[in-house]
Amino acid sequence: MKVLKFGAIWCPGCLIMKPMWQEIEKENSWLKNEYYDYDENRELAEKWQVNDTLPTFIFVDKDEKEIIRLQGERSKIELLKLIEENRDK
Amino acid sequence: MKKIAAILFAAFFAATIFLPLKSFAVENKIIFFWAEGCPHCAAENLFLEELVSKNPGLSVEKHEVSKNKENQQLLIDWSKRLNFDANGVPVTIIGQEYVLGYMDGITDSKIEGFLTSSADITSSGEVCIVNQPCGDEEKSNHKIKLPFFGEIETKNFSLPILSIVIGILDGFNPCAMWTLLFLISLLLGMKDRKRMWILGSVFIVASAAVYFVFMSAWLNLLLFIGLIATVRVIIGLVSLGGGIYSLKDFWANKEGGCKVSNNKKRKATFEKIKHIVHERNFLLALLGIIILAFAVNLVELICSAGLPAVYTQILTMSNLPTWQYYLYILLYVFFFMLDDLVIFFIAMFTLQLTGITTRYSRISRLVGGILMLAIGLILIFKPSWLMFG
Numbered sequence: 001m002k003v004l005k006f007g008a009i010w011c012p013g014c015l016i017m018k019p020m021w022q023e024i025e026k027e028n029s030w031l032k033n034e035y036y037d038y039d040e041n042r043e044l045a046e047k048w049q050v051n052d053t054l055p056t057f058i059f060v061d062k063d064e065k066e067i068i069r070l071q072g073e074r075s076k077i078e079l080l081k082l083i084e085e086n087r088d089k
Numbered sequence: 090m091k092k093i094a095a096i097l098f099a100a101f102f103a104a105t106i107f108l109p110l111k112s113f114a115v116e117n118k119i120i121f122f123w124a125e126g127c128p129h130c131a132a133e134n135l136f137l138e139e140l141v142s143k144n145p146g147l148s149v150e151k152h153e154v155s156k157n158k159e160n161q162q163l164l165i166d167w168s169k170r171l172n173f174d175a176n177g178v179p180v181t182i183i184g185q186e187y188v189l190g191y192m193d194g195i196t197d198s199k200i201e202g203f204l205t206s207s208a209d210i211t212s213s214g215e216v217c218i219v220n221q222p223c224g225d226e227e228k229s230n231h232k233i234k235l236p237f238f239g240e241i242e243t244k245n246f247s248l249p250i251l252s253i254v255i256g257i258l259d260g261f262n263p264c265a266m267w268t269l270l271f272l273i274s275l276l277l278g279m280k281d282r283k284r285m286w287i288l289g290s291v292f293i294v295a296s297a298a299v300y301f302v303f304m305s306a307w308l309n310l311l312l313f314i315g316l317i318a319t320v321r322v323i324i325g326l327v328s329l330g331g332g333i334y335s336l337k338d339f340w341a342n343k344e345g346g347c348k349v350s351n352n353k354k355r356k357a358t359f360e361k362i363k364h365i366v367h368e369r370n371f372l373l374a375l376l377g378i379i380i381l382a383f384a385v386n387l388v389e390l391i392c393s394a395g396l397p398a399v400y401t402q403i404l405t406m407s408n409l410p411t412w413q414y415y416l417y418i419l420l421y422v423f424f425f426m427l428d429d430l431v432i433f434f435i436a437m438f439t440l441q442l443t444g445i446t447t448r449y450s451r452i453s454r455l456v457g458g459i460l461m462l463a464i465g466l467i468l469i470f471k472p473s474w475l476m477f478g
Contacts, residue, residue, distance in 0.1 A: 009274045010267030010355075011347035013447040038349065039356065053346035072344025073447055 001067070001089045002032040004048065007055040008039055013073045014055040020076050024083070031083060061089040118148050119200075120182040122164045124155035125318050127473065130179040133191035140201070147204070154178060156318060177408065248407060252400070252417050256424030258460065259396040261453035268385045269293070269429055271359060272378075273436045275366045282437075288366065288378050289433050295382030297426050303390060304397050304418045311405040324402040325468030327395040328461045335458030339451055346447065358385065396457070397421075399464055403475050 005021065007014030025031055038045050038054055050056045052071070059068040059082065067086055070079075121137060123130035137149045152160040168175035171187050181188040181196075183203060188196060272292055276285040314320055342348070358381075365377035390397070400421060404414055435443050467474050 008347065008349075009442075010270050012266060012270065012450075013347050015270070015442055016446045039359065050349070052349055053342075053344060054349055055346065072342075072346030074344075 001062070001083075001086045002034070002060050002064075003083075004058040004060060005033060005035045005055060006038055006041075006045055006048070006050045006058075007035065008037060011038075011054045016073055017055050020079070024076065024079060028080075028083060059083075059086055061086075117146050118150060118183075119204075120150045120152070120167070122152045122154055122160070122167075122178050122180040122182075124178045125153060125472075127155075127178055129191040131473070133179045133181065133196070136191075136197045136200075248403075248417065249420065251403065252420045253424050254460070255396055255400050256421040257427065258453050258457040259421075260425040260428045261450050261457075266429070266432075267355070268358065268362070268381075269296075269432065270442065272362055272366070273433060274442050275362060277436060277440055277442060279366070284371070284374075286437060288374060289437065291375060292378050292382050293426060293429055293433060295379045296386050296429070297422050299383050299386040300390075300397070300422050300425060301418060303387070304401055304421070305415065307398060308401040308404060308414055308418065311401055321402065321406075321472055322469050324395075324398055325465045328399045328465030328468060330465075331395040331399070332458045332461030332463075332465055335454045335461060339454040339458060342451065342454075396461070399461065399468075402468065403464070406472060406475055 005017075007017070021033070025033060036044055038050065045051070048056075048058055048066075050058075055072070057070040057074070057079075058066055059070075061067055067089060068082060070082075119137065121133070123134060134151075141147050141149055152163055154160045154164055164175045164178075164180060167180070167182055167187070171182070171185065173180075173187055173189060177189060179189075179191050181191075181200060183200065186203065188200065190196065269292065273289060276289055279285055311320065361377075361381060365374055365381060368374040368377060401418075404417055409417070432443060435441070464475070
């Protein structure tokens with residue numbers, strides 16, 4: 001399982017989520033994740049249909065298929081729960 | 090039957106004895122200057138209508154001054170003739186005497202007393218007499234005692250508190266925030282801390298200046314137009330629309346995320362900011378930052394959902410001295426910029442870019458929406474509630 005994170009430098013919600021994700025990644029070193037700046041990666045954003053709200057977090061399985069999509073500011077507890085539930089996918 | 094006839098006769102006889110005492114032998118015409126939305130005028134109008142109904146020989150000549158330029162001129166003419174300041178209403182003129190302001194139980198009995206006996210209405214020294222507007226006396230009725238602060242007049246605090254609340258709510262509007270965040274992100278990448286501080290501060294000060302200039306211009310336009318009911322109702326409707334928009338946004342954007350738009354202007358602005366920040370000539374960079382702040386903030390003003398317009402309308406209605414208008418606008422702008430200042434200072438001291446959680450933006454949407462709905466309704470139906478002067 002991998003998490004694709006889409007954010008932007010101008011988005012306050014993305015800035016709030018950044019340190020939270022750093023903590024999660026530190027606590028779960030096995031977790032693969034990729035961050036994409038929306039303005040610098042428009043093609044990829046379009047491919048994943050990120051065209052409404054930022055930040056957008058897309059959980060994808062080993063076959064790069066979308067499992068879950070989250071938007072906006074989320075709590076650490078919610079993110080950890082979802083990561084744990086989908087760890088083996 | 091005879092008894093009833095006797096009672097009726099006695100009543101009629103008594104009335105004919107006492108009525109002359111209430112008739113207006115000295116003056117039979119009152120000139121009444123009033124303004125729409127003025128609570129004291131409305132109270133006096135009721136009193137005068139009652140007075141006329143009781144005394145058919147009396148006539149009241151009414152002149153509305155907030156909408157009618159001729160009536161304003163007429164009031165000025167009277168003020169020059171009788172030597173008083175024509176700053177406030179109601180103004181009542183009886184013969185060669187005048188009364189400024191109105192207060193139930195005081196001004197009405199004086200007017201009646203003057204009409205029946207030609208007593209000098211200016212000489213009693215009580216409240217609501219010549220050169221003493223009613224508002225001043227009313228203030229003394231709205232004092233509260235607070236620990237540490239002692240006795241304060243609530244009316245003196247209403248407008249500053251409203252300025253702070255609306256300023257903060259307007260400040261949480263994220264429209265112009267993205268430019269500052271992007272600018273700070275670029276500044277953090279620079280090694281020259283002095284340049285970081287100067288460029289960032291100048292952007293914030295220039296942004297505040299744009300807002301101040303815009304609000305001052307709007308205020309002067311409203312003051313020039315005068316207290317026209319149509320303008321007040323239009324701004325009330327704008328406030329209602331802004332309130333509905335804010336509440337809709339609060340409801341629709343539950344996740345509190347940032348809305349993405351394929352805004353080409355935003356990308357162009359990013360490129361300009363990059364160019365300005367990396368400009369080697371410091372003075373050119375400074376000039377670029379000032380122009381950028383003006384351009385961005387003017388474009389994004391529309392995003393404020395009419396809050397500055399609503400606020401300046403309230404200021405106009407409060408009939409303040411000129412310097413106080415600008416002081417209140419400064420207060421508003423300071424609290425409008427407060428969140429930007431907090432983000433900038435945190436970034437400069439910690440070298441980390443932080444945002445204010447969008448949950449606060451959502452709360453401000455909810456509070457702002459309710460406030461704007463309330464102000465809109467008050468502006469349309471009860472404007473006197475927003476007259477703080």
